[in-house]
Amino acid sequence: MKIADKHEKIVHAAIKVFARNGFYNSKIAEIAKEASVADGTIYLYFNNKYDILITIFEEEIGRIILKVKREMAKLDDPKEKLIRFAQIHLSLVEENKELAEVIQVELRQSSKFVKEYRNKKFAEYLNIISQIVKQGQAEGIFRKDVMPGVFKRAFFGALDEMSRFWVLSSKKKYGVNTAAQQISAFFLNGILSN
Amino acid sequence: MKIADKHEKIVHAAIKVFARNGFYNSKIAEIAKEASVADGTIYLYFNNKYDILITIFEEEIGRIILKVKREMAKLDDPKEKLIRFAQIHLSLVEENKELAEVIQVELRQSSKFVKEYRNKKFAEYLNIISQIVKQGQAEGIFRKDVMPGVFKRAFFGALDEMSRFWVLSSKKKYGVNTAAQQISAFFLNGILSN
DNA sequence: GCCAAATGAATGAATATACATTCAGTAATT
DNA sequence: AATTACTGAATGTATATTCATTCATTTGGC
Numbered sequence: 001m002k003i004a005d006k007h008e009k010i011v012h013a014a015i016k017v018f019a020r021n022g023f024y025n026s027k028i029a030e031i032a033k034e035a036s037v038a039d040g041t042i043y044l045y046f047n048n049k050y051d052i053l054i055t056i057f058e059e060e061i062g063r064i065i066l067k068v069k070r071e072m073a074k075l076d077d078p079k080e081k082l083i084r085f086a087q088i089h090l091s092l093v094e095e096n097k098e099l100a101e102v103i104q105v106e107l108r109q110s111s112k113f114v115k116e117y118r119n120k121k122f123a124e125y126l127n128i129i130s131q132i133v134k135q136g137q138a139e140g141i142f143r144k145d146v147m148p149g150v151f152k153r154a155f156f157g158a159l160d161e162m163s164r165f166w167v168l169s170s171k172k173k174y175g176v177n178t179a180a181q182q183i184s185a186f187f188l189n190g191i192l193s194n
Numbered sequence: 195m196k197i198a199d200k201h202e203k204i205v206h207a208a209i210k211v212f213a214r215n216g217f218y219n220s221k222i223a224e225i226a227k228e229a230s231v232a233d234g235t236i237y238l239y240f241n242n243k244y245d246i247l248i249t250i251f252e253e254e255i256g257r258i259i260l261k262v263k264r265e266m267a268k269l270d271d272p273k274e275k276l277i278r279f280a281q282i283h284l285s286l287v288e289e290n291k292e293l294a295e296v297i298q299v300e301l302r303q304s305s306k307f308v309k310e311y312r313n314k315k316f317a318e319y320l321n322i323i324s325q326i327v328k329q330g331q332a333e334g335i336f337r338k339d340v341m342p343g344v345f346k347r348a349f350f351g352a353l354d355e356m357s358r359f360w361v362l363s364s365k366k367k368y369g370v371n372t373a374a375q376q377i378s379a380f381f382l383n384g385i386l387s388n
Numbered sequence: 389g390c391c392a393a394a395t396g397a398a399t400g401a402a403t404a405t406a407c408a409t410t411c412a413g414t415a416a417t418t
Numbered sequence: 419a420a421t422t423a424c425t426g427a428a429t430g431t432a433t434a435t436t437c438a439t440t441c442a443t444t445t446g447g448c
Contacts, residue, residue, distance in 0.1 A: 242434075
């Protein structure tokens with residue numbers, strides 16, 4: 001087995017275990033077992049338990065941001081971009097339930113380091129939204145009195161809460177598309193001029 | 195000092211300490227110190243560390259739900275109710291930053307028990323929103339194609355993300371009222387018929 | 389009104405446990 | 419044969435919880 005494989009195997013085992021128990025209730029031994037690896041092996045790839053969490057963050061979230069940005073670049077119309085953003089956000093959550101749970105639950109943990117770290121990556125993600133709003137305002141499609149800094153949080157928050165519901169409950173009455181359409185419709189009709 | 199006072203003192207010390215360090219990084223000794231009480235005394239009032247968290251949840255959140263419900267009962271117009279809900283939610287967060295942080299961060303922790311517990315109280319809170327939507331739809335003020343179950347999450351999520359920003363960053367560019375107005379405007383214009 | 393038992397609240401040092409981390413030894417790869 | 423990867427039992431630490439003891443308050447007998 002190649003080294004990269006083992007690193008990845010441990011990261012994915014950790015995502016599973018953290019999602020199941022939460023970071024503080026997860027034992028290294030459990031991650032090791034899930035990855036079919038000895039406890040000690042984990043320390044050949046990571047400095048400590050905490051480091052695994054940070055790695056999940058770095059590697060997996062970076063990937064997601066990239067994906068969304070690329071998708072946005074394909075579209076011109078800010079209105080369409082917003083709808084697509086909602087769709088892609090929710091479907092990424094759906095496809096990566098365990099990762100989503102770790103991000104949503106654990107990375108809100110208040111360790112100063114994680115908090116600052118989260119904020120950087122997170123700000124980048126939120127700014128994709130405010131950029132869309134600014135573009136729309138420049139083009140006269142969105143109302144000028146909409147504050148992009150408030151909007152980005154409100155829009156993201158709406159999607160995020162919706163995802164939490166999915167991640168935690170698992171018995172959903174409506175699909176990703178319905179939810180994405182509803183949510184972007186709430187907001188869009190709200191910020192479209194006239 | 196009355197017994198009730200000591201119980202309260204410990205709860206409030208715990209809110210402070212949990213907000214500062216997170217639940218798992220908070221030591222009973224620190225809570226005891228913050229409450230000016232011996233470590234052992236805490237076990238006269240609570241079964242264990244966990245029990246303190248649950249108590250915070252029960253007592254403090256129950257209070258908040260009650261407050262919001264009362265406030266809603268004063269109004270008739272669903273449109274006004276929604277605006278007022280946003281205002282009161284955000285200002286309650288502002289007035290109880292530490293509690294808000296504990297709720298937002300710690301009670302998302304994935305211990306099964308807390309999760310289920312949160313869900314009960316939380317569902318109650320969310321349903322205040324969907325009730326408003328249903329009322330508005332019955333009165334013909336809100337569009338019929340709005341799904342109350344999606345709306346409640348989107349609306350709450352928007353407010354919640356806004357609060358998180360406040361709680362975590364503390365340097366805000368706009369006040370509670372601005373944010374509440376913006377957010378309810380996004381949604382209201384989005385769900386009002388024609 | 390005073391004192392001595394009795395009660396039970398509060399203390400904090402001692403205990404017990406749970407786990408992250410280490411490392412001496414083993415296996416695999418070159 | 420040497421190097422590198424891996425193992426998992428042993429170690430050390432951190433801290434939640436306990437409990438024997440102290441302290442404060444109340445009770446009631448004189």
